[in-house]
Amino acid sequence: NAGVTQTPKFRVLKTGQSMTLLCAQDMNHEYMYxxxxxxxxxxxxxxxxxxxxxxAKGEVPDGxxxxxxxxxxxxxxxxxxxxxxxxxxxxxxxxxxxxxxxxQYFGPGTRLTVT
Amino acid sequence: DQQVKQNSPSLSVQEGRISILNCDYTNSxxxxxxxxxxxxxxxxxxxxxxxSIKDKNEDGRFTVFLNKSAKHLSxxxxxxxxxxxxxxxxxxETSGSRLTFGEGTQLTVNP
Numbered sequence: 001n002a003g004v005t006q007t008p009k010f011r012v013l014k015t016g017q018s019m020t021l022l023c024a025q026d027m028n029h030e031y032m033y034x035x036x037x038x039x040x041x042x043x044x045x046x047x048x049x050x051x052x053x054x055x056a057k058g059e060v061p062d063g064x065x066x067x068x069x070x071x072x073x074x075x076x077x078x079x080x081x082x083x084x085x086x087x088x089x090x091x092x093x094x095x096x097x098x099x100x101x102x103x104q105y106f107g108p109g110t111r112l113t114v115t
Numbered sequence: 116d117q118q119v120k121q122n123s124p125s126l127s128v129q130e131g132r133i134s135i136l137n138c139d140y141t142n143s144x145x146x147x148x149x150x151x152x153x154x155x156x157x158x159x160x161x162x163x164x165x166x167s168i169k170d171k172n173e174d175g176r177f178t179v180f181l182n183k184s185a186k187h188l189s190x191x192x193x194x195x196x197x198x199x200x201x202x203x204x205x206x207x208e209t210s211g212s213r214l215t216f217g218e219g220t221q222l223t224v225n226p
Contacts, residue, residue, distance in 0.1 A: 004158070033213070040124070042204060043159070043216040058213065090158050102208060103149075106158030 002026055006091050006107035013081040013114045021076040021110050023091030031094035032074040033058075033104065034066060036087040043090065049074055081114045088112075118142045119207050121217035129225055134192040136220050138205030141186065145207040149214070150179060150190050153202045162203070163190070195224045 007022045023032065030051045035043040045058030049068040063085060065077045074093075078085060088111050092104040120139045128134045136150075146167040151159035165172040165179045165188070172179050178191045192199055205217040 035216075040218055042119075042121075042218040045213055048213060092158075102147075102214070103161055103164075104214060106151075106160065108156070108158050 004091055004093055004105050004107040006089075006110050008110060009108065010111045011113070013078075013112065015082060015114060017081050018077065018079050019081065019112075020078075021089055021091075021112075023074045023076070023107055024072055025074075025091075025093040025105070026072060027093060027095065027105065028071070029093035029095055029105075030071070031102075032068065033092040033094065034064070034074065034076045035090045035092065036060065036085075037090060037109075038087050046076065046089075078112075081112075083114045086112060086114045117218075118145075119205055119215050119217040121203075121205055121220050123220050124218070125221040125223070127223045127225060128195050130197055131194045134190075134195045134199065134222055134224065136190040136192075136203050136205075136222065138188050138190075138217055139186060140188075140207050142207070142209070142215075143186065144209045145215075147208050148179070148181060148188050149206045149208075150177075151204040151206060151216075153204065153219070159204055192222075195222075197224050197226050200224050 004025045033048040034046040044060050047066040049055045052071040055066045067075045088109050091107040094104045149164040150162040152162045153159040163177045181188045202219045204219045206214045208214050
């Protein structure tokens with residue numbers, strides 16, 4: 001049981017380039033999330049998915065797209081990278097522990113630098 | 116609009132003493148609160164949580180206190196150990212909503 005994995009771990013992009021970050025989970029969780037973490041700002045939600053084939057915008061969705069074609073995978077795409085997207089990206093999947101109680105499991109993160 | 120705030124970016128304590136990490140929130144609809152711990156180059160991991168119907172939850176060395184009237188929660192670690200050195204994130208949610216995280220507090224426990 002690998003939990004939540006992210007690919008790649010590191011990436012350097014030039015401004016304007018595109019890339020896709022892959023998140024995979026083997027816990028059969030319905031809900032998956034993409035966050036970015038920046039110094040002094042905690043974790044901010046980019047997009048999330050409540051099930052296969054569904055996606056929704058979070059707090060900071062601009063410049064990103066996502067897809068959830070398979071339940072175990074959640075992809076985050078950057079169409080045209082900008083230096084403001086330099087960040088550490090975390091994927092998470094979520095299990096419902098009880099009525100209204102949710103617990104998230106995080107991947108190890110992807111450190112992205114846009115020059 | 117930062118609904119969950121951790122006003123101390125860092126905290127340093129001696130091994131064996133108590134660590135107290137604080138978190139304030141503004142949304143009175145939050146009904147579940149969590150603490151996550153994060154080591155460098157790893158993702159956050161769940162540590163402890165508390166429902167709004169309680170004012171205290173204890174798990175080994177970790178205790179979370181909730182003061183609803185003050186919209187404040189705190190995490191106590193007793194006794195603190197060097198392995199507790201990490202960034203601690205406070206998070207809050209309402210039923211059916213997404214988690215809202217605080218900025219994080221870097222805890223350093225000195226041997």
